[in-house]
Amino acid sequence: MKNNVNREIPDQILNDYNYEGFKTTDFGNPDIQRVAPKVTAQTGPSKIVESVKKVVAETLEDGMTISFHHHFREGDYVFNMVMREIIDAGYKNLTLAPSSLTNVMNDIVVEAIEKKTVTNITSSGIRGSLGDAVSHGALENPVIFRSHGNRARAIESGDIKIDVAFLGVPNADEMGNANGMNGDTAFGSLGYALIDAQYANKLVLLTDNLMPYPNTPASIKQTQVDYVVKVDEVGNPDKIGSGATRFTKDPKELQIAEMVNDVIVNSPYFKQGFSFQTGSGGAALAVTRFLRKAMIENQIKASFALGGITKPTVDLLNEGLIERIMDVQDFDKGAASSMKNSPNQQEIDASWYADPANKGAMVDKLDVAILSALEIDTNFNVNVMSGSDGVIRGAIGGHQDAATANLTIISAPLVRGRIATIVPEVTTVITPGESIDVVVTELGIAINPNRKDLIDSLSKVPGLPIFSIEELQQKAEKLVGAAKPLEFTDRVVALAEYRDGTLIDVIKQVKD
């Protein structure tokens, strides 16, 4: 069948995996029977287990689903530590269901795939050697990609049933009370991991920093934890978050950032109490700087900033330009240490952040979202997953989720090197064009024709170059030429869900 973003979804996939094709960004008001973990009661004085090896042996069986979080980012030691024991112990047919996979995890997952330790993966994304291996057909079953909000939905509804969660934390007591805020490897919000803590049947904490009991504030609570393992090091503090934030000096990024700011400031959403999510990356940080200036000049305060948080956003909070930061993840040390000290920086879990299947997520109240893209097509569909060679090298993250904002802006260069960003048809649809309002490139912007209100307001902005998306696509093609069509086999290697659990696209094995 063809779904509502015109992607061909093989019927066998729909049947085998019991999927429906993507229809609409409107989630509606379904009744959803939540699932709950099976809990083994304990009343003893300590949950300390002497080694990872032992706790793996006590908890794991072939065929189970295991999970991890990615808050340690490129500084993560926990994933490799645990996977090493699992592979060496000879487990088979596991489903790997982390919140996402960072580059430091790639090689050992490839090994786990080769040894049939892991035969299923669901993740926000994959990259590097792992993306390459999956795109070339290494994994037995298709990877399932889910946004952060959709992962929460899937766990709450039972689509993902976590048997054992292995969660690294920068501090914990002997009973498992833990947070992400204290210790050498502090990363701030535990947002994505909180869902695992609530729903996993068995929860193993790993920490290098045992605290006196009771360890508070407790983002993860002893009522959720089965085992605590003391390890030498959970991560490399220098690689967990980026350090001091440098604003971009790249003229192209600055140009895009200024135009993004123009779009926001001249939209109907730039008013007292508005809300925004800017994300990370050079242009995004520059937008925050421009936005700050506009907020001061117009005496406008934001009610909240959302999402992965950076130091420049924290600075706005401290300046009184934002009332609250709603924090599911911290991208740098400044943001992480602010969460510890600022009562107005609230830790939120992935469900509260972005799950459409609950009683209201933060993204539902979001005015402005600035998102990136690998490709945007002339239907405004966005690809953040597969490269121009068809190989998987991205992650959904909160892309589909934040794109439900009132004003969703894609900020992207028109071309990257010899590759066009705006294309006739994206390789993989991750976020449907229906939820994209404005595309901003260094040459100018394109407004989704459905948004006549925005066309009206932005047309009046002096010096803001507005094109149709087709015009931008042609400008890109003129610069770098038309791309050669990619060649794929018929084998599906990955499934991309929309945030409601329907199938928005499939990714096929690349032809060598």
Place this chain on the structure above:
Amino acid sequence: MKNNVNREIPDQILNDYNYEGFKTTDFGNPDIQRVAPKVTAQTGPSKIVESVKKVVAETLEDGMTISFHHHFREGDYVFNMVMREIIDAGYKNLTLAPSSLTNVMNDIVVEAIEKKTVTNITSSGIRGSLGDAVSHGALENPVIFRSHGNRARAIESGDIKIDVAFLGVPNADEMGNANGMNGDTAFGSLGYALIDAQYANKLVLLTDNLMPYPNTPASIKQTQVDYVVKVDEVGNPDKIGSGATRFTKDPKELQIAEMVNDVIVNSPYFKQGFSFQTGSGGAALAVTRFLRKAMIENQIKASFALGGITKPTVDLLNEGLIERIMDVQDFDKGAASSMKNSPNQQEIDASWYADPANKGAMVDKLDVAILSALEIDTNFNVNVMSGSDGVIRGAIGGHQDAATANLTIISAPLVRGRIATIVPEVTTVITPGESIDVVVTELGIAINPNRKDLIDSLSKVPGLPIFSIEELQQKAEKLVGAAKPLEFTDRVVALAEYRDGTLIDVIKQVKD
């Protein structure tokens, strides 16, 4: 059958309600499949409903289970407001499942019983006109009494299925983010209500204090809330918690408090990092004062204080004599306002506080608990539920839960007026003698013969009068004479669960 505290439980009750009789205080390590709510998804911008009447009409059906919390205590307006609408709308056969019922709720519940609006009740306790009505057979089915920890267990396992929770809060935003800490009617910890928020199918918040969105810190989260109703007043601030704390000048209470302190200080548990729960009431507050002195003299710090919190305990935290307060409920304004400001005063829910059916509760790590009693018998069984006339006038509260402490002390006068506190057999067994270690009266103490270690350590304390429990009972009888046996009909009007969900006793209708 006779259960393990020698109470006769009618077989019909065991069969009709699918109960087992109480066996042991040891919960073991059962696997428990938790339940989860059925959630109606919503993504709209506001949950405000214009009236209680309307929200009742939208949510309630005959036969449903409804819940409330009792954190507003004797200042609660919410319970009466909601029950008035429910009774007037003519609903029938509801199960009332609040965390507890305070005196201001009595009369309207009696009315609801008379009108068959309410035909089942489960609560921590009942008192006053309601206790009287139930004891005289007014309610169609037996009331089920559950401790705070047991209520959490029952909700988590599905023994209590809350269809609609009506929770009053001193602040909330339009999406339902709320806490107990801010506003004129602030009461501090929302501990008992947090379980309702997590497990109820439908959650209605009532507040007189609508805050800008997003309202943080959010103890109750928008992801849990279906409706928000703005009402004129949720409570009377002057009656929510007791005001300034006065230490008792009653010489008998002071005598008991000093002896309780002697028991603690001379026990093996009074050491660096010990933990305690003192509760409220004149003697308990006095104990805290004596304990403070002993801690300073012996340079001992406590790792945590637990339970319902009072200002004197907060003072110990501020003095650095306690590392953490683990706070499920605040008994006075001082404790409530401290929760707002002290990062070391952690809000905990009822499950974390005291549920044996999770992965570890605070009470499992408790060294010293000081509890009260209406009656104690020569098997150390404690009654906190029925008066000497057989009429129900009490609440389990956290009694059974905290009694699992390493050192559980019952502090009680030997006699109250012409009524003995220490008796041959308690009217109703609520907490089994197995979990009681020492009984302290103004005349002296009795130590549970199972605790030879305590008999050893406390025998060496100069001037501490130690008796057998039988000797104390005889002293009481000598003072006030033997009580006339109570007369009951055969009809069971209330069931008292032990914290594991087994039946520890039944209460029968009093004979007029």
